[in-house]
Amino acid sequence: MPSSSRREPVMADVARLAGVSHQTVSRVLNGHPNVRAETQTRVRNAIEELGYHRNLSARALVTRKTRILGVVAFDTTLYGPASTLLGIEQAAREAGYFVSIVSLRTITRQTVSEALNHLAEQSVDGVIVIAPQRSAVEALADLPAQRPLVAVEGGRANGTPVVCVDQVGGAYAATRHLLDCGYHTVHHVAGPLDWLEAEGRVTGWRQALTEADCPIPEPYYGDWSPRSGFEIGLRLAADSSHGVSAVFVANDQMALGVLRALAESGLRVPEDVSVVGFDDVPEAEFFTPPLTTVRQDFTEVGERAIQMLLDLLAGNETSRRDGGAAREVVPARLVQRMSTVSHP
Amino acid sequence: MPSSSRREPVMADVARLAGVSHQTVSRVLNGHPNVRAETQTRVRNAIEELGYHRNLSARALVTRKTRILGVVAFDTTLYGPASTLLGIEQAAREAGYFVSIVSLRTITRQTVSEALNHLAEQSVDGVIVIAPQRSAVEALADLPAQRPLVAVEGGRANGTPVVCVDQVGGAYAATRHLLDCGYHTVHHVAGPLDWLEAEGRVTGWRQALTEADCPIPEPYYGDWSPRSGFEIGLRLAADSSHGVSAVFVANDQMALGVLRALAESGLRVPEDVSVVGFDDVPEAEFFTPPLTTVRQDFTEVGERAIQMLLDLLAGNETSRRDGGAAREVVPARLVQRMSTVSHP
């Protein structure tokens, strides 16, 4: 079987077959302008015939560009990060880049730094960090920024460009919606405060209450898990005698736990308590009852992050770390379902 | 700022600083045995001092190994694929490999083939395909297998090594559990039949019923989404007059829809109908009621897949496509919660 033992064809093989120099093959491959149409065809046919494809290592060695983008992500089993990652990967591939991922189990300065080193080893052309926690942001701030970098949900530490969802606006809309339902105030089940998303949602919630001149109850703090939502839900139920009747929960998973706790405590949603979540996971529509929540367009976030990173690469580092770092905000919008109802 | 304009250090720089040849540096880096301890230290110090790290493109060019593994995945926003991907990535990184992913929106022969081409362009050392659909398996079978490949949930088409969860056993356990609760038979809400997982679960369910000599009702077919579960749930509720009272649903998302539909139809779970799901997503514990389901250890699957692929790479293609392709089966286990109850 000679064909299987033959080595992969290289540019010189194509050149020989097409009767040109290897440089001409390179020119065809790279779309250089000054190649005769007839020569192009001959080269392309030879490429086709041999099943040739470029050796990217050799190319990267001389161009100093790997066309690999690195992504650092945290807890990719959650709907949000997973969707963002998907958007990133598809946009990157579309643009002719490869995506190398590093998933973190925990976010600390050290793990973030290790992840970036791992990607640096690979000489990625640029990095996207899905960095929802304050510690990640700090880790980024500390690190020498040798390489184009875009943060997703990352705050604006040290002038890193950022793409994020309008957490404040989404939370404001959720809270406003509950106030519009006729409640005197809205309780809040927040996420862990070292998460920027949690903080933004607290801010939006508080802002809506302040504007409407409502009392601002102490928020409850969960850890995003259904379990924490459940436990807080039990406390909410106990407190409901003294007026808990509208709750804005910082994510859908905790909202699920809250719903469950309220049900177990004999409270009906939305008749006794109205609940709003955040994320709009695919399941939210089928909770009991279907959850009114705030939709985030994660795919859009991923696409914009890649776009920003590509701009950075094209602009050859221009406008980076010049104090005027870009910040793109993707809007969030309320999706009304059945866990909220107008209240007399 | 001279330090910022200075180019990245290369092996020769390290060699100069350590007073050795570049080859000795290479030997230290690659753990060759015959280097004096004192020399090693000098080299390592020089590496440290310069912040040197190898240029992997140059290395790959000569070794013909990129140390990149490719992963082709489908719908990574689902809990299962996302978890598997996570396990794969972490195990690969542990082993000193990089992971390049390609996410597919749809699985067809063409998209799978394109994804593999994309990875081939990058000269990945090996590929893992998370290939839960029959069409993916067929696409793999068609493709020239130039490169070590492991399939996850992929059937055993054409002798590709496979890692998968014991779908049949899990479904059997779920069905058996419902029979043990005292039901005369168990209805099944299946996934789309071109998914191997759906097929395996149907098989396990049917097997348990056959063994117990129970009537085998026609399964309902959904598309994994909560919505399809909901719609089927409404039909189940309508049918419940003639005896639907135990349901095994092929995944937790559809089970959620079923629960919702039953509740809307005024049927209580588990008093009127018992329901078992499949997957054990983190939310399952907080459904209304908490869902009895079958847990799959996706992380384990990912780790084993990497292990298998590394073995393949180490064994230098041995034992590949020799008819005796490996097949590892990861057990699934029933998690009892509150959506099932013993029935008189």
Next chain:
DNA sequence: GCCGTGAATGTTAGCGCTAACAATGTTTCT
């Protein structure tokens, strides 16, 4: 004391590609 052995290091030759320059033809302008 001489030689074989092996440990420790250095030297050389590419891997396959692109950038830079060189060498041709082919227009086009004056």
Next chain:
DNA sequence: AGAAACATTGTTAGCGCTAACATTCACGGC
């Protein structure tokens, strides 16, 4: 017509690394 411009192709020199071979030195057996 001659020169200047341009289009088209070829030639050469590395990019930074590892494999293979070459060299040096120390040591033990005879």
